[in-house]
Amino acid sequence: MDSMCELLGMECNVPTDIVFSFSGLALRGGARGPHSDGWGLALYEGRAVRTFLEPAAAADSKLAAYIRGYPIKTLLAIAHVRKKTRGPISLANxxxxxxxxxxxxxxxxxNGTVRGVKRHPTGRFRPIGTTDSEHAFCALLHRIDEAFPRGYPEDPxxxxxxxxxxxRDIGVDGxxxxxxxxxxxxxxxxATKLCYIVRKAPFRRATLADDDLTVDFAEVTTPRDRVAVIATAPLTRDETWTIGRPGEMWVFRRGRLAATIAA
Amino acid sequence: MDSMCELLGMECNVPTDIVFSFSGLALRGGARGPHSDGWGLALYEGRAVRTFLEPAAAADSKLAAYIRGYPIKTLLAIAHVRKKTRGPISLANxxxxxxxxxxxxxxxxxNGTVRGVKRHPTGRFRPIGTTDSEHAFCALLHRIDEAFPRGYPEDPxxxxxxxxxxxRDIGVDGxxxxxxxxxxxxxxxxATKLCYIVRKAPFRRATLADDDLTVDFAEVTTPRDRVAVIATAPLTRDETWTIGRPGEMWVFRRGRLAATIAA
Incomplete structure (x- = not known):
């Protein structure tokens, strides 16, 4: 296991709970991995999101335990477990x-470090914390806000x-x-490491890489379900994950890989 | 008890947990009051906030129970329990x-309904949900963003x-x-109902209005602590709350009433 942050994403065509994958990620938040400087989970409902944030280890977090015990179904989720690289530990970071x-x-x-990110303007999006990550996010949003002044483009x-x-521009040196x-x-x-899997019929059993927890997805899905899971490293040891190539960006929609934007 | 939403705010000079007051509010979220269409709690850490949102009744919420059982200390908190007035029940609302x-x-x-709010521009702040409340918030932010183009004013x-x-302008018809x-x-x-109390030394016992729960604040505070609590209606039955007058706005800072902006 490496010493950076862990990313986890899920994008589906039917509301799905993220408990199984989040459990795998949370185990890396202190108990099994070196990722002990905070964690967060964002769950969409339509165009709105609710976020659970804790600037403390995930593995012994009561909030993480609450989430593992009380699944919330969603079509789109993003989670992060942090190993501090830059900036102090705080809610804002x-x-x-x-x-x-x-x-x-x-x-x-x-996940990673974006060198030289401060030279990218963020326009009306102002970082609250001190991380290069939040600055990069603000710069990304500023770029698309400038590119589409009339709002979300009709052709996505x-x-x-x-x-x-x-x-590509913002990440060129990082x-x-x-x-x-x-x-x-x-x-x-x-940029350096990311992988994904699309779970679909016929569903099988899967076992977490960092634990003995097993789920038989056939028991908790219908034949039409499609669930894309994206993570820094494969979360399960008995499924085949697709490994990303440096610089490419995947676009997931309705549980499918809709496009791969080349480096 | 009325049929509208309940507001709860806390602003302090030392980090304080909001569990006692939130318990009083949460009881109105279904078990005792008619406020059963969602609740939310925002807790600041510096300039950043984390928010717990649930589009469901607070009184039987596992998340609300988690918060009651696991106090998070903060200098500034805002909570809300909703009785739907406009817009469907959803996370975005x-x-x-x-x-x-x-x-x-x-x-x-x-708390309330802002008639005619749509005529107030929101600029770059776009509502995500369909409530008049979120529109009014976006309009407020747009107004101060326009008034202070160089950012937070040096003279607050x-x-x-x-x-x-x-x-006053946005709320004139609502x-x-x-x-x-x-x-x-x-x-x-x-506008119609709001009250506050500043708890400070000598601290005393207080008992929730809607429950028999009592806290002796003398046991959980130091003599320098100051805690302002603001609510739709008095949350305790054995303290003296100051009742607001229509149109006035209180400004709290470091556990004190810093100013009252006249109607």
Whole structure:
């Protein structure tokens, strides 16, 4: 296991709870992994999100235990467990970060360090904390806000490409692995490490890589369900994950890989 | 007890947990009161906030139980229990609402109905849900953003007065009781009903109005502590609350009433 942050995203065509995957991530938040400087989980309901943030270890967190014990179903979720790289431990520096743009919540979590990020303007989006990650998020939003002054583009593929270009520019001198949600899509960019799996029929059993917890997805799904799960490293030991290539950005929608934006 | 929403704010000079007052509010969220359409709690840490939102009754909420059982200390908190007046029940319509402005979180909760609010522009702040409350919040932020293009004013009393004027204009045709936090101040505007108390030495016992729960604040405080609590109606039956007058806005800072902006 490496010493950076762990990302987890889920994007589905039917409301799904993230407990199984979050349990795997939370175990890395102190008990099994070195990720002990805070964690966060953002769950969408339509264009709005609610976020659970804790600037403390996830593995012994009562809030994390509450979430594991009380599943909330969602079509789109982003989670993060942090190993501090830059900036002090505080609520303001805890991922995922949230901003409103175009009447919807955008949510962002990052793994890595973005050198030189301060030279990218953030316009009306002002960082609250001191992380390079939040600055990069604000710079991304500023770029698409400038690119689409009339709001969310009718052809969403224009947004995908604009985000891909902005991510390339902002991440050029850094390690810019991120997950970005807009309530409709999950954008997942790989700089150094990111992988995904789409679970669909026929569903099988899966076992967490860091624990003996097993779920038989056939028992908790219907044949039409599609669930994309994106993570820093494979969360299960008995499924085949697709490994990202440096610089490419995946776009997930309705539990499918809708596009891969090239590096 | 009336049929509208309940507001609760707390602003202190030392980190304080809101469990006692929140318990009183949560009891009105279904078990004792008619407020059963969602609740939310926002807790500041510096200029950043974390928010617990649930579009369901507070009294039987596991999340509310978690918060009652696991106190988080803060200098500034805003809570809301909702009885639906306009807009469907959804996460996007659940108070408190949050936006970033000037590199800090602003938090807003409202009690009442603001007629004609749609005529007030919101600029770059776009509502995500369908409530008049969120629109009014966006309009308030737009007003102060326009008034202070260089950011948070050095003399904060300029901000207090600008907010007072904006609140008067936006609330002119409606019932605009609200709590607004900026990470430094708690602004509390009374249109029809709002009251406050400042707890300070010598601390005494207090008993919830809706329950037999009693706290002896002398046991949980130091002589220098000051805690302002603002609520729709008095939360305790054995303390003297100050009742607001229509149109006035209180400004709390460091556990003191710093100013009253006249109607």
């Amino acid at each position: 805890t991922h995922p970060f949230v901003r409103e743009l175009w009447g919807r919540h955008f949510v962002f979590a990052h 593929s224009r947004l995908w490409r604009a985000l891909g270009r902005a991510a 390690t810019f692995n991120f997950l970005l949600g807009d309530g409709t899509h999950l954008f997942a960019r790989c | 659940t108070h408190p609402f949050v936006r970033e402005l000037w590199g800090r979180h602003f938090v807003f909760a409202h 009393s300029r901000l207090w007065r600008a907010l007072g004027r904006a609140a 019932t605009f009781n609200f709590l607004l936090g900026d990470g430094t101040h708690l602004f509390a505007r009374c």
